[in-house]
Amino acid sequence: MYRSRPGATIKAIATDLGVNPETLRNWIRAAGAGHGRGRTEGAPAVPGSSVEADLAAARKRIRDLEEERDILRKAARYFATETGW
Known part of the structure; x- marks a missing residue:
């Protein structure tokens, strides 16, 4: 303005x-x-590059966390069937 x-x-x-x-x-x-x-x-x-870099880092962190969550879900499912819970 x-x-x-x-x-x-x-x-x-x-x-x-x-x-x-x-x-x-x-x-x-x-x-x-x-x-x-x-x-x-x-x-x-x-500076757009800073915002874009932060966004890219956040998206990568989200992908990593989702991957970790999926691994933990699979492990929980595996151990639940092994122990008969």
Whole structure:
């Protein structure tokens, strides 16, 4: 919003959004538009590779846990038949 409205100030946009101007200023800095009115074209506001790497790691962890769960289920079934429970 800050980048799309050239004449607007941080204070005016913060008032429109109902947030503290300093909070909005911090968000803009975190997005990579701290100095001036924008970023260089093509530069992501939030580094996507970090999010994608976290997602890939989480998906791998889920696969590993599902595999462990399946192994434990098979082992429980095997021991239940062996002991006659």
